[in-house]
Amino acid sequence: MSDNSNRMSMVVFNGTIDKLYPVAIMASGAVMNDMRVDIFLTFWGLMAFRKGEPYKVTQVSKDYAELGPEMMRVMQEKNVAPWYDTLLQAIELGDVHIYACAMTADLFGLSKDDFESVIEDIIGVGEFIDMAQKAGTTLFI
Amino acid sequence: MAVQVTKEIDARGSFCPGPMMELIRVIRSAQIGDVIAVLSTDQGSKKDIPKWVDKAKQEFIGVEELEGYDRIVVKKIK
Numbered sequence: 538m539s540d541n542s543n544r545m546s547m548v549v550f551n552g553t554i555d556k557l558y559p560v561a562i563m564a565s566g567a568v569m570n571d572m573r574v575d576i577f578l579t580f581w582g583l584m585a586f587r588k589g590e591p592y593k594v595t596q597v598s599k600d601y602a603e604l605g606p607e608m609m610r611v612m613q614e615k616n617v618a619p620w621y622d623t624l625l626q627a628i629e630l631g632d633v634h635i636y637a638c639a640m641t642a643d644l645f646g647l648s649k650d651d652f653e654s655v656i657e658d659i660i661g662v663g664e665f666i667d668m669a670q671k672a673g674t675t676l677f678i
Numbered sequence: 679m680a681v682q683v684t685k686e687i688d689a690r691g692s693f694c695p696g697p698m699m700e701l702i703r704v705i706r707s708a709q710i711g712d713v714i715a716v717l718s719t720d721q722g723s724k725k726d727i728p729k730w731v732d733k734a735k736q737e738f739i740g741v742e743e744l745e746g747y748d749r750i751v752v753k754k755i756k
Contacts, residue, residue: 562694566695569699570733615693617693618692618696623695623699626703627699630706
């Protein structure tokens with residue numbers, strides 16, 4: 538078995554801002570550690586990557602809905618970089634690859650042109666799991 | 679610190695992983711021998727940066743704890 542400690546994979550299922558921040562930050566941490574990162578966007582996670590969508594996301598998870606406005610206020614006051622800027626920076630500096638889930642894309646009738654250009658390809662779960670198998674760390678967000 | 683700094687990155691006010699990523703960006707385009715200082719208010723930087731420097735096989739010069747921020751100095755050696 539080859540050493541897979543230098544690869545990380547992520548399944549991004551959620552499309553709320555409190556989940557997208559950790560996606561960008563964890564990807565940055567992996568870049569810092571010189572790891573390859575494969576991100577598989579599915580369902581609501583993929584919806585956040587429709588063209589023009591990333592900077593429009595403001596909703597937080599239902600579990601924390603009552604804390605949402607306060608979180609957004611603090612982030613704005615402290616001038617926290619947008620999650621998408623942090624992700625773009627990780628892509629620019631590292632070996633980060635982003636894929637759309639074929640099942641979600643088919644279900645909602647979306648094709649590659651409907652997504653932000655950071656999405657490299659639309660892939661099936663089999664191909665992603667092959668990447669996850671090669672990664673020492675896999676996160677579900 | 680008596681070392682001559684080539685470039686200073688003022689990342690104060692930027693949150694983790696901002697200062698670290700800025701440093702990586704600058705180190706990439708720097709010349710071998712350049713000394714880079716990062717000013718950071720982020721609590722992660724002063725631990726993250728030495729770890730990164732070690733892995734990336736660059737040289738860690740030191741951390742100065744100043745008023746309300748840290749000044750972390752790194753030398754590009756490869």
